[in-house]
Amino acid sequence: MSMARVSSGLAYPERFYAAASYAGFDGSPNSAAKGLTSKFSNDSALLLYALYQQATVGPCNIPKPSSWSPVEQSKWKSWQGLGNMAATEAMRLFVKILEEEDPGWYSRASNFVAEAVVDVPMNHNSKFEPVMENGTLSPETKTISTENGSLMETEDKDVVSEGLGSVAVYDQWIAPPISGQRPKARYEHGAAIVQDKMYIYGGNHNGRYLNDLHVLDLRSWTWSKVEAKAGAESPNPVTLTPCAGHSLISWENKLLSIAGHTKDPSETIQVKVFDLQTCSWSTLKTYGKPPVSRGGQSVTLVGSSLVIFGGQDAKRSLLNDLHILDLETMTWDEVDAVGVPPSPRSDHAAAVHAERYLLIFGGGSHATCFNDLHVLDLQTMEWSRPTQQGEIPTARAGHAGVTVGENWFIVGGGDNKSGVSETVVLNMSTLVWSVVTSVQGRVPLASEGLSLAVSSYGGEDVLVSFGGYNGRYNSEVHVLKPSHKSTLPSKMIETPIPDSVSAVHNVTNATRDVESESEGGQEGKIREIVMDNVDSELSKSKGAQSTEPLIATLKAEKEELESSLSNEKLQSIQLKQELTEAESRNTDLYKELQSVRGQLAAEQSRCFKLEVDVAELRQKLQTMEALQKELELLQRQKAASEQAALNAKQKQSSGGVWGWLAGNPSPNQKTDDA
Known part of the structure; x- marks a missing residue:
C-alpha cells in the first residue's frame, strides 16, 4: 500500500475552537496543564499545546523559560519548533491530531457546536453565522x-x-x-x-x-x-x-x-x-x-x-x-x-x-x-x-x-x-x-x-x-460531511501513559517507529521536530539527575526487554487474529456445508419418492399389459364362437333342398303332416 497522504482544508475556525474546548484548552492560564494531563499521551498533548498557541497567539516570541522544570522547557521548545506556521494550518493540524487520538470526539461531545460559535473571534470571517436566542449566541438547530x-x-x-x-x-x-x-x-x-x-x-x-x-x-x-x-x-x-x-x-x-x-x-x-x-x-x-x-x-x-x-x-x-x-x-x-x-x-x-x-x-x-x-x-x-x-x-x-x-x-x-x-x-x-x-x-x-x-x-x-x-x-x-480525510493511526499497539513527565523520552522512542510508517507530509515533519526538541530537553534533565552509570545501563536493558516484549505481544495478537479469522472461515464453511447437506438430503428424499412412484407405475403398466393380452384372447374366442354359429346356421338352411330331392321332408312339412 502507498504511504499516507495529508489532506489540507480539514479544519475551520469554528471546529478548531470546539476541538480546543473539548481537549481542555479554554484560554485560561492552566489550560495547557489540563491538556497535558487529561485525555492524551504526553507527546500528543505537547504537540496540541504548541499548535493551540501557534493558532491563537502566533509564532513563539517569548524568551526561553529560566525554570528548571522539564515540562515548561518542553512546552516552550514544542511551540518554538513550529516556526512561522500559519494560524489556519495550525488549526487544521490541531483538529487532525485530536481526530487521531479520539476519532469520535465530535459525536460524543455535547454542545460543542454552540460553544464553538461563542468562542469564534469575529476576525476569522467564519461562515458559521450565530443567531440571537434569549440574549445569547447559539446556532439554529x-x-x-x-x-x-x-x-x-x-x-x-x-x-x-x-x-x-x-x-x-x-x-x-x-x-x-x-x-x-x-x-x-x-x-x-x-x-x-x-x-x-x-x-x-x-x-x-x-x-x-x-x-x-x-x-x-x-x-x-x-x-x-x-x-x-x-x-x-x-x-x-x-x-x-x-x-x-x-x-x-x-x-x-x-x-x-x-x-x-x-x-x-x-x-x-x-x-x-x-x-x-x-x-x-x-x-x-x-x-x-x-x-x-x-x-x-x-x-x-x-x-x-x-x-x-x-x-x-x-x-x-x-x-x-x-x-x-x-x-x-x-x-x-x-x-x-x-x-x-x-x-x-x-x-x-x-x-x-x-x-x-x-x-x-x-x-x-x-x-x-x-x-x-x-x-x-x-x-x-x-x-x-x-x-x-x-x-x-x-x-x-x-x-x-x-x-x-x-x-x-x-x-x-x-x-x-x-x-x-x-x-x-x-x-x-x-x-x-x-x-x-x-x-x-x-x-x-x-x-x-x-x-x-x-x-x-x-x-x-x-x-x-x-x-x-x-x-x-x-x-x-x-x-x-466526513472529517476523516487523512490517515488514522493504528490502535494495535497501545503504550500506557507514564506517571512522570520524565518518561516522555521512552514513550516517544517506543512509538516513533509506528508513527513513521503511518504518517507523512508536513504533519509528520512537525511532530518529529517538536518531539526531537522534547527529547533534547529531557535528555539534558536526565543527564543532570543521573548519578550512576549502572542505572542508565539497567534502564537501557529494561527498554530493550520492553521493546522485545511489545514485539512478542504484537505477534501474539496477530496470530490470535489469524486464528480467529481461520475459525470464522471454518464456521462459515461448516454452515455452508450444513446448508448443502440439508439441500442434498431433501433432494435425496425427493429422488427416493420419485423412484417409488416409478416402480408403482411400472407395476401398473405390467398389469395393464397382462389385461390387454387377456382381452385380446377373449376377443379372439368371441370372434371364433360367432363364426362357428354362423357356419352352422348356413349349413342348416341349405340342407332342406337336398333333403327334398332325397325324399326327406322339410321341417315345415313334418309339422303339416302332424
Missing part, C-alpha cells in the same frame, strides 16, 4: 424524529439555498429539507452523481422491479423525474426492463447500468447506457465473452475499465468470478487471478485504492454474512487477505460504500437479524477501521440495499444516502 430514533439536522437559514453548503456539522447524518416529488420507496437500486445531481434508477418496491429514473438537485434539494426514451438506434421505442440489484456508474456524461435481476433474465450481462444530453437509453454493444447474467455483484470503475466481481445468477447460484470490461474497446475479459479469492457471495462492497488495489468487504451467501476483507492487486492479478486493524465491523450484506481520498466509508447493511447502525471508515493505506457515527432505532441508514454516493462542495466532500429496506421500504435522503 432542528431535530427531525424518525421511527424509534432521531437524526439531528443543523440548518443555517442563510445558506439553505446552497444545498451541500448548508451542511455545517461533521460526522453526523443530517436530513436536508427535500422538495419536489420523491421517488417511490425502494432498495437495491442504482445511484450515481454527475455535476451536483444524484440520479436514482430502478430498484425493488414491494417485490416488484422498477425502471424509473429520478434526479435530485443537490443545490436546491429538489427531486424531479426524468422522462427517458429509447435510444435512436432502436428500431422501435422499447420500455426498459425493470431491474434491481444492478450497478449505476457515471462515465463521460453518461450513466451505465450494469447487470441486475430481472423478471425474464437474459443469458449474459447487459450494459444499458443513458445519455444525459439526449435523455435516451440504449444498449451498449460489447465484444468478447460477456459474463453470465447476475444481480448483487460489485462494479468498480478503475481508470477506463469496469471490474465486475461476484453476485448471484438467475438460478440463485452464488458467484466469485472476476471480469473486466474495457470501456475504450468495449471488450470483455475474464480474469483468472492467482491466490485464494473471496468465497462466492453477493451484496458485498468494493472499492479501488491508488488505481491498483481492488478491495472486497463483506457480503452474504445463502446461509451467512461475512466481514472479511480481500485485496486484489490489479497489476499482478493476485488475491490476498490482509489483517484488519482497529474497530473491525461486524458481518453484513447489502451495505453501501464510497471512497474519499484513501478512506472507504461503509454505511448500512444487515446480518439476517437486524440492520447495522454504525457508519464505519477504513483507511485503505493502513487498513485501520474506525467508527464515524452511529444511529439509533429502525432508521433508513440502518437498512439493506440503500445507495451511497459522494459529492463535493467548496472543496469538501459530502456523503449522500438514499432508500433502503429495514422492514419497510424507504425513500429518505441523508447527508454526512
Whole structure:
C-alpha cells in the first residue's frame, strides 16, 4: 500500500475552537496543564499545546523559560519548533491530531457546536453565522424524529439555498429539507452523481422491479423525474426492463447500468447506457465473452475499465468470478487471478485504492454474512487477505460504500437479524477501521440495499444516502460531511501513559517507529521536530539527575526487554487474529456445508419418492399389459364362437333342398303332416 497522504482544508475556525474546548484548552492560564494531563499521551498533548498557541497567539516570541522544570522547557521548545506556521494550518493540524487520538470526539461531545460559535473571534470571517436566542449566541438547530430514533439536522437559514453548503456539522447524518416529488420507496437500486445531481434508477418496491429514473438537485434539494426514451438506434421505442440489484456508474456524461435481476433474465450481462444530453437509453454493444447474467455483484470503475466481481445468477447460484470490461474497446475479459479469492457471495462492497488495489468487504451467501476483507492487486492479478486493524465491523450484506481520498466509508447493511447502525471508515493505506457515527432505532441508514454516493462542495466532500429496506421500504435522503480525510493511526499497539513527565523520552522512542510508517507530509515533519526538541530537553534533565552509570545501563536493558516484549505481544495478537479469522472461515464453511447437506438430503428424499412412484407405475403398466393380452384372447374366442354359429346356421338352411330331392321332408312339412 502507498504511504499516507495529508489532506489540507480539514479544519475551520469554528471546529478548531470546539476541538480546543473539548481537549481542555479554554484560554485560561492552566489550560495547557489540563491538556497535558487529561485525555492524551504526553507527546500528543505537547504537540496540541504548541499548535493551540501557534493558532491563537502566533509564532513563539517569548524568551526561553529560566525554570528548571522539564515540562515548561518542553512546552516552550514544542511551540518554538513550529516556526512561522500559519494560524489556519495550525488549526487544521490541531483538529487532525485530536481526530487521531479520539476519532469520535465530535459525536460524543455535547454542545460543542454552540460553544464553538461563542468562542469564534469575529476576525476569522467564519461562515458559521450565530443567531440571537434569549440574549445569547447559539446556532439554529432542528431535530427531525424518525421511527424509534432521531437524526439531528443543523440548518443555517442563510445558506439553505446552497444545498451541500448548508451542511455545517461533521460526522453526523443530517436530513436536508427535500422538495419536489420523491421517488417511490425502494432498495437495491442504482445511484450515481454527475455535476451536483444524484440520479436514482430502478430498484425493488414491494417485490416488484422498477425502471424509473429520478434526479435530485443537490443545490436546491429538489427531486424531479426524468422522462427517458429509447435510444435512436432502436428500431422501435422499447420500455426498459425493470431491474434491481444492478450497478449505476457515471462515465463521460453518461450513466451505465450494469447487470441486475430481472423478471425474464437474459443469458449474459447487459450494459444499458443513458445519455444525459439526449435523455435516451440504449444498449451498449460489447465484444468478447460477456459474463453470465447476475444481480448483487460489485462494479468498480478503475481508470477506463469496469471490474465486475461476484453476485448471484438467475438460478440463485452464488458467484466469485472476476471480469473486466474495457470501456475504450468495449471488450470483455475474464480474469483468472492467482491466490485464494473471496468465497462466492453477493451484496458485498468494493472499492479501488491508488488505481491498483481492488478491495472486497463483506457480503452474504445463502446461509451467512461475512466481514472479511480481500485485496486484489490489479497489476499482478493476485488475491490476498490482509489483517484488519482497529474497530473491525461486524458481518453484513447489502451495505453501501464510497471512497474519499484513501478512506472507504461503509454505511448500512444487515446480518439476517437486524440492520447495522454504525457508519464505519477504513483507511485503505493502513487498513485501520474506525467508527464515524452511529444511529439509533429502525432508521433508513440502518437498512439493506440503500445507495451511497459522494459529492463535493467548496472543496469538501459530502456523503449522500438514499432508500433502503429495514422492514419497510424507504425513500429518505441523508447527508454526512466526513472529517476523516487523512490517515488514522493504528490502535494495535497501545503504550500506557507514564506517571512522570520524565518518561516522555521512552514513550516517544517506543512509538516513533509506528508513527513513521503511518504518517507523512508536513504533519509528520512537525511532530518529529517538536518531539526531537522534547527529547533534547529531557535528555539534558536526565543527564543532570543521573548519578550512576549502572542505572542508565539497567534502564537501557529494561527498554530493550520492553521493546522485545511489545514485539512478542504484537505477534501474539496477530496470530490470535489469524486464528480467529481461520475459525470464522471454518464456521462459515461448516454452515455452508450444513446448508448443502440439508439441500442434498431433501433432494435425496425427493429422488427416493420419485423412484417409488416409478416402480408403482411400472407395476401398473405390467398389469395393464397382462389385461390387454387377456382381452385380446377373449376377443379372439368371441370372434371364433360367432363364426362357428354362423357356419352352422348356413349349413342348416341349405340342407332342406337336398333333403327334398332325397325324399326327406322339410321341417315345415313334418309339422303339416302332424
